[in-house]
Amino acid sequence: MASSISDTDLSGLATYLFTRREAILNHWRNQCEQDTTLLNVSGLAREEFNNMIPLLLTILHQRLQKQPEGNDPVEIAAAHGLHRWQKGLTLKNLLAEINYLYAGVIRELQLYREFFPDSDADVLIAGYQEVDRLKTETMLGSVREYDQQQQLAAASRANRLQYTLDQLQDMTRLRGDLLRTSSHDLKSSFGVVRNAAILLDQAEKPEEERTKLLQMLNRNLGNIHEMLQQLTDLSRLEAGYEVLDIQRFDASQLLYGLVESAQPLAVQKGLILRADGPPELLVSNDSVKIHRIVQNLLLNAIKYTQTGIVSVSWSKEGDFRWYISVQDSGPGLSDGLVALFSKQLMPKAEESGVLQRDLSEVDEVPNLTSEELNYTTSQGLPVSEGVGLLIVKRLCELLGGMVEIESIINVGTLFRIRLMLEHKA
Template sequence: MSLRNLKRIHKTIGVRITLWYLAIFSLSFLALFSILYLYISSSLIMEDHQRINSKLKELVSIYKKNGIEGVREELDIERGTGRRMRYYVKITNRQGRTLFIYQPQEMKGLRIRSIREANSDRLSSLLQKIDIRTYIEVASTTLPDGNHLIVGRSNRERERLLERFRETFGGVVVVVIILGFGGGSIIAFRALMPLRNIINTVKRIEGGRFDARVSVPRTGDELEELSLLFNRMLQRTETLIEGMRSALDNVAHDLRTPITRLRNTAEAAITGNDIKQCHEALSDCLEESAEIQRMLNTLMDISEAETGVMRLDFRRIDLSLLVEDVVELYGYVAEEKAVTIEVDLEKGLHINADEGRLKQVVANILDNAIKYTPPGGRVTVRTGLMDGYAFVSIKDTGIGIPEEELPRIWDRLYRGRNVLTQKGLGLGLSLVRAVVRAHGGHVDVESGLEEGSTFRVSLPV
């Protein structure tokens, strides 16, 4: 995927996040307004119904005592106090003929017949429409003498309050949309900042900056995990590239001498007339090619192990039995050189490891110990458990390693001054450390000139 497409996706994601946030924010506000509106509206309706029912009961009580005149006097008194009359009152006989009617000022001009009158014994609320939004709510009851009392109240005042509430919502919703869009933009900007960092890092890598890394946000979320994983991928890629570059440099440098010898030997075979010499030259060519092949294989193994691409067949193995097999293999070599091998192996020491590679590690260290120990010397091999790690310790009484050379013995193709006369490539210990690290372990050495050496390989249990 090109950077242009990645940038376009980033912009699209940012817009989507903003719109989603705006939609959720606006819908949440709308839901809150709807709930609040319904609550206020129902509360006002209940309050109006309670007033109508209370007025109905009050007028029934007055009617029982003083009849229609008592109701008329009560309404005149209320009107005389200057209070705005909000109740419609009507008394009819059993045949429905009107005996008394009181019509509030706000209902003037309305046709009385447009009001549906209820002749029920129980209190009820009936909606009588005056216009689209304004209507009269009425309740009725049967009086003791058989007449009917109807009390009504307009919802106009309630509608005015609700209308103001709706108008307020209309003004607030604009502010909500602006806040939602602004908040969504800020959230999208902050949320996509790691993605922008990745884009910028990819651009730097395209420019040759293979050491570029993404800044990791300390948020504890998926974006932090994405940044960490991206940096690990970059680190592994850089390690692979450096490993390949280093391997190519080493191969180019160290193959020059054996290839030159191989060429010289081949030229000598071509120019020579002696059949025996030709056969010897061809034999030397085979040896040189085998040496080159061994060097290449070892270098590739080291590079694969160091870069993490070496295929390891992890199995549950007995470390002590593995070491015992390697010691038995090198027993004849040690006997020929008059070097004694002593073993102290802890039984039942199981670990997860690649058996073949681990044998290669132990064999390399043990081979060096025998090779650099003079006749009559001793090599001690131990296994055990320490600090949660299984270890293999190989100690010899050989020539030792100068202290100043200890940090360099792990370098590829490095050979100490006191071992230059011995045959070798200088790759064994590099391979040992690379394979041990690939197993999640570590290898340590203690040595001094003419004091012998102790190598300890520690592997997780």
Template sequence: MAEDPQLTDLANHLAARRTAILERWRRAVETDPRLTSASALTRTQFYDHIPAVLDALDNWLRSEPPSERAQAEQEQKETAAEHGFHRWHHGYDQTEVMREWSHLYFCLIDELDDYASAAGGPETSSMRVARRIVARCFSDGVIESAARYSRLQQIEAAERVRDLEQAVAQVEEMELRRAEMWREAAHDLRGNLGVVKNVTAALNYKDAPEPMRAEFLQILEKSVASLHALLDDMVVLSRLEAGHERRDIATIDVAALLKELCAGFQAAARERGLFLHVEGPSALIVEGDAVKIRRIAQNLLLNAIKYTEKGGVRIKWTDFDADGLQKWALIVQDTGPGFEST
């Protein structure tokens, strides 16, 4: 079957008017108060796949055999789907995508009307075919753009649900850990109070010999010190949870701070039959929060000594260069059993 001369002539007319059609469409979108996302796009980004859509329409108008028209229709659908992806990527909502398609459709209808008016006479069967082709082209375009946009929204929603589920799981895990920390703190507090209570009762025993009273006083002193440290830790934990903990950054000699701290732990290590080796430069000037650094190092040493049954503990501090930045590290090693993996 031969090509329709009028459809071919119309296709040539639309091809010649391509730039004017695109500009008319852009102005229609710019003046639509309900379309705001387009203002953030460059001209090339705005046109995106629409020139290819018009190419597919051109092929459709020129194609007479059904096989060629089917191919042109499929090309148009694929291009329209890609246009929907492009608009989603640039933050359009689905209503904006549909309104843009609507403006483009009416721009082409105006071109068909102008072409028919210039030709004069009653509307021919070829023009009626052309109008159906344009309508079919743009209905398919709207459907394919909307379908691609909808699939992308579903994928994005599924990803958000997964992210939310992971966040909820992390919060639940944190709540369990926090509950366990408070349970352990309460257990330690109760244990220390029990020791204080028993020692106080023993000290009230008038017939207790002096060596025993001296030993009880030493136990009482240690228990009170342990209670003080435990309460400090609980206050810090409550401040952290409330978001009230602040850092007090200053220039400090962290080596002097750590040496003083380790000297105070030597007796505790000896009592457990452990060594406590200290290694590091005699002076190490850094920017940091002295109170928090001391607290962290103290907790690490307490745990290392507490859970090490034989051998001992090594504490080391050093400075190093990382990507052009000067940093320092605190290393605490012990010969204890470590922690089981979970």
């Protein structure tokens, strides 16, 4: 007899959908953008467009995990419907938009079956049933009327976002801390190289020990080269030596190609690497620097993700902006680094966040120890990656964009790059 929903283990499906959440939201937006009847949607920023939908996806995750639900899906859908009514969408527009959303979720269930062909059919059946149930509740809640309190809450959320965006320029202390720690790392690596060279000079050393010393020497020389390259790149950016080469190009072609070139690395580690975006997205910007930014984030995501999925997705954001998202199921950033970067790179948690987290405890940037700066994730991410984040941020600023971070320890990290469709000098 087939298993019922109540006794079917859906945790694997829940984990998969969670790691694909940003791609689901971006695919949803791309589908809505292509529908010429949804004219008012194209002008919405990402936060306004997503609105309460991430909370509905969280409820789906909780149901698949058989966890208590933190919110009433009908009420959440009601708040989303009120937002769309305020933006001038008709009920027909709203229902079409919801259909696109759940068609994207169904698409992910089909992809799950392709990625995991040995999965139990009862899992997919139960998954379809839960998606259908949530869609029905969303339709029900979206056509209801709401009171003035939802409008006040939306205004409060916008004010919180504006406050955190004003903090993005405060990078002085972060830069100083990372550079001082980089100097310490370089001295340590040079010390290891010097000692290894002295020991290698001793003729009586056995061949096996000499081999280990050579490996240690090469490893530390590689670390030194990487650190110096990062510091050189940062210095060029800080000094204003980087020159922009603005041209019109297809960003989708660039990103699909970049993901394709990284597939061998993902396959070698047993990771699923996905690219999700429109087939064509013409922008005017510096394609080389955009390639550098995404390559940096993508290679780091693959490097520090041990199991699961790395997703690269992108979409237009209204008529003037577009964004690129790199999300992984890796170890996540440590509490120390999240606090350190929260003022500079990461907006506070809100309903539109994919990896929702309460950051109220990081109003003040803490004084981190050298150990926390040297190993900035639960898996030991070196400080050179902190310098790399500064490079990514400086490149984004040079291109007239910004970088945002969302992260939860032992769940994953999301980097989002926002850029103008037409770069203005």
